[in-house]
Amino acid sequence: MTSHETDGIVEIHSVSKRYGAIDALRDVSLRIPVGVTGLLGPNGSGKSTLIKSLLGLLKVQSGAGRVLDFQWPRDARIIRDHIGYLPEDDCYIAGLIGIESVTLMARLSGLPSREGLRRSHEMMDYCGFGEERYREVESYSTGMRQKLKFAQALVHDPPLLILDEPTTGLDPDQRVAMLRRIRNLATEHGKSVILSTHILPDVRSVCDHVVILVDGTVRVFDSLENLSRPIKPCMHISTIGDPTRMIEQVERSGYTVHRDIETNSLRVEGIAEEQASVLWQIAAASNTSIRRLEPAVNSLEQIFMDVALGKSPMSSTRADGVDDASS
Numbered sequence: 001m002t003s004h005e006t007d008g009i010v011e012i013h014s015v016s017k018r019y020g021a022i023d024a025l026r027d028v029s030l031r032i033p034v035g036v037t038g039l040l041g042p043n044g045s046g047k048s049t050l051i052k053s054l055l056g057l058l059k060v061q062s063g064a065g066r067v068l069d070f071q072w073p074r075d076a077r078i079i080r081d082h083i084g085y086l087p088e089d090d091c092y093i094a095g096l097i098g099i100e101s102v103t104l105m106a107r108l109s110g111l112p113s114r115e116g117l118r119r120s121h122e123m124m125d126y127c128g129f130g131e132e133r134y135r136e137v138e139s140y141s142t143g144m145r146q147k148l149k150f151a152q153a154l155v156h157d158p159p160l161l162i163l164d165e166p167t168t169g170l171d172p173d174q175r176v177a178m179l180r181r182i183r184n185l186a187t188e189h190g191k192s193v194i195l196s197t198h199i200l201p202d203v204r205s206v207c208d209h210v211v212i213l214v215d216g217t218v219r220v221f222d223s224l225e226n227l228s229r230p231i232k233p234c235m236h237i238s239t240i241g242d243p244t245r246m247i248e249q250v251e252r253s254g255y256t257v258h259r260d261i262e263t264n265s266l267r268v269e270g271i272a273e274e275q276a277s278v279l280w281q282i283a284a285a286s287n288t289s290i291r292r293l294e295p296a297v298n299s300l301e302q303i304f305m306d307v308a309l310g311k312s313p314m315s316s317t318r319a320d321g322v323d324d325a326s327s
């Protein structure tokens, strides 16, 4: 077994990148495990700088480490051979049709011509292209261009994909299909993925781990599972109709209740799933119908807002990306 499979796909220490007077990355240390990792952060927090630095497209002022099984930044060229990169911006060559665009990437990656063409068709099939592969890329919709970039990133079968906003511009059906593909690549094909996005529900649906960058520093690094788990046990209840009487009785039983008027839902603190029968009894006693009763999870949106606005000083283990989230 190679080291990246056990020790993570990226391990970097004390990385700093300045553009003139701007500190885009400040002493970033991070270990990203195998799987799908969401890279989040407000605009200007350093996500693109980190991605381009990992790809060796930018020179950092300090820092070193490993990407896959290669020394970083020393082996940047060979690292790039092993990464499929989907950039945020359009990057097609005018005049080429879809299949030629993917085949060009295959050839540039070193695949022989026949094998490159075969792989290109396979990847375009995987991305849901039909006859449109024979049309000029300039005529493609935004969604088709995203899928084309995805096929180009995959064509040389890299173990690591870095995807920068891959669902931007996709309609809801295409977005679901793209997320399904990303998850499928990880679970069925053993790929690891770094997914940079502003769309938090995408992170919730496909990521195993989450990195949040703020102002060039890693503010959060943890598994989605850990981040989602409230510090104390909580239950989430949706009711049919007015829950006022139920809330009064739950509070009389000694629990703290938060009500969300918009969704007609309650969050009851201090009660675990195993004790949920108490809530059913209270609902029956207060004539309240329960639609759903389930363990509460922290909202990624709230975590992001708290961290981005500096409201939530995350614990040092979460802020230090090198701490062992994979264990």
Ligand SMILES: Nc1ncnc2c1ncn2[C@@H]1O[C@H](COP(=O)(O)OP(=O)(O)OP(=O)(O)O)[C@@H](O)[C@H]1O
Binding pocket: 019, 022, 023, 024, 041, 042, 043, 044, 045, 046, 047, 048, 049, 050
């Ligand atoms: N070529 C450059 N020259 C000068 N400053 C730059 C350059 N590229 C980025 N920056 C600055 O570095 C900081 C980090 O930028 P970066 O593009 O990495 O952030 P980001 O998190 O990717 O932002 P976004 O979400 O808007 O894409 C910002 O302050 C940005 O203005």
